[in-house]
Amino acid sequence: MATTRMTSPPLLVPRTLVSQLLHLYDYPDPRRPGRLIKGYDCPHALRTARMCAAVAQRMGHQPARIKQYQIACILHDLGRAGLDRRLFGRIWSWARAQGIPTRPREWRVLHPETRYGRETEAFVSRYRGAMEAAGIELNPWACEQVEMRLGYARRLAARLRAVKPRLRELAVTWSPWMSRIMLYYYYPEKLKGAQPWVRQLAEILVACEQFEAYSNQRRGRDYYVRQREDVSEAFAYLDALHGEGIISRPVVQALRELAAEGVFDRVLEEARGRSLSSRERTFLRRAGQESLHAG
Structure with a gap:
């Protein structure tokens, strides 16, 4: 070296x-x-x-x-x-607080049934209701923020x-x-x-x-x-x-x-x-x- x-x-x-x-x-x-x-x-x-x-x-x-x-x-x-600093922070702070994986490889360990490369879609499908109940609407722009990590x-x-x-x-x-x-x-x-x-x-x-x-x-x-x-x-x-x-x-x-x-x-x-x-x-x-x- x-x-x-x-x-x-x-x-x-x-x-x-x-x-x-x-x-x-x-x-x-x-x-x-x-x-x-x-x-x-x-x-x-x-x-x-x-x-x-x-x-x-x-x-x-x-x-x-x-x-x-x-x-x-x-x-x-x-x-x-x-x-989007504010929205990205809200989404992933919420996810961390719930113990939800924030990286694709961690997501696949917990959810092996997820099709490879479709982690964003799986996240949105699984947590849309809970997130909207927490005041975070998963509109297309919010889904882009999810994609920045899981996709x-x-x-x-x-x-x-x-x-x-x-x-x-x-x-x-x-x-x-x-x-x-x-x-x-x-x-x-x-x-x-x-x-x-x-x-x-x-x-x-x-x-x-x-x-x-x-x-x-x-x-x-x-x-x-x-x-x-x-x-x-x-x-x-x-x-x-x-x-x-x-x-x-x-x-x-x-x-x-x-x-x-x-x-x-x-x-x-x-x-x-x-x-x-x-x-x-x-x-x-x-x-x-x-x-x-x-x-």
């Missing part, structure tokens, strides 16, 4: 292109013709992409591949373009088709593996038979995206029903994903080592909107050693 040291996660994509890519998250508002819904929490996508590049570099991936990978990471939430593969494919012409205008080369890694968290089965480097990049995206999300104050309030951010909980979740076979120990260790070196401190502070406490900094500085002990 490469051991090149860095002080902050790199941005390898030109900033002008980054701005143009983030505009792809803007979505025509179907309720208000002529208006756009601005992309939700685009800074999260950018922070995640920078962290992913740092881990990929640490793990020895080639620079040209990492640059292309970072573009995919910037767009990893494209399937949520049009996210993510279908919605991402639709959004990619819509933006491919713009990507070509931006001289972005889009390869099939880029779409596959974007789906890995919700659909790990889609990487069956993938080359090891593709699988590893997918794991890195999951690890970094979740690590950032666990420190993201805005997301915590909007739909994770979380009152505070705790780095120990973020690492605990990464360890849980390792236990499920979603991310490998080398990926977890690389992320922990970079966190221990302080590479992610500024990113975490940006996500939280405040400085890290001395306790949290101490915890992060020890993260690399804890990973070695866990391994």
Whole structure:
């Protein structure tokens, strides 16, 4: 594994292109013709992409591949373009409170009778009455918000088709593996038979995206029903994903080592909107050693 040291996660994509890519998250508002819904929490996508590049570099991936990978990471939430912050939060906060699965793979475990790829329809059919009793009308726009989680593969494919012409205008080369890694968290089965480097990049995206999300104050309030951010909980979740076979120990260790070196401190502070406490900094500085002990 490469051991090149860095002080902050790199941005390898030109900033002008980054701005143009983030505009792809803007979505025509179907309720208000002529208006756009601005992309939700685009800074999260950018922070995640920078962290992913740092881990990929640490793990020895080639620079040209990492640059292309970072573009995919910037767009990893494209399937949520049009996210209605208030409505999305109401739907999924309600679902979590009821113990209802919020990811396709979890839904299929609980409801194996659901036809593959039809999780959104199954959710709507099963819970329409209960949700409307709770004051959440499952109209077409609300169903779109459900699709952003339970039907993510279908919605991402639709959004990619819509933006491919713009990507070509931006001289972005889009390869099939880029779409596959974007789906890995919700659909790990889609990487069956993938080359090891593709699988590893997918794991890195999951690890970094979740690590950032666990420190993201805005997301915590909007739909994770979380009152505070705790780095120990973020690492605990990464360890849980390792236990499920979603991310490998080398990926977890690389992320922990970079966190221990302080590479992610500024990113975490940006996500939280405040400085890290001395306790949290101490915890992060020890993260690399804890990973070695866990391994």
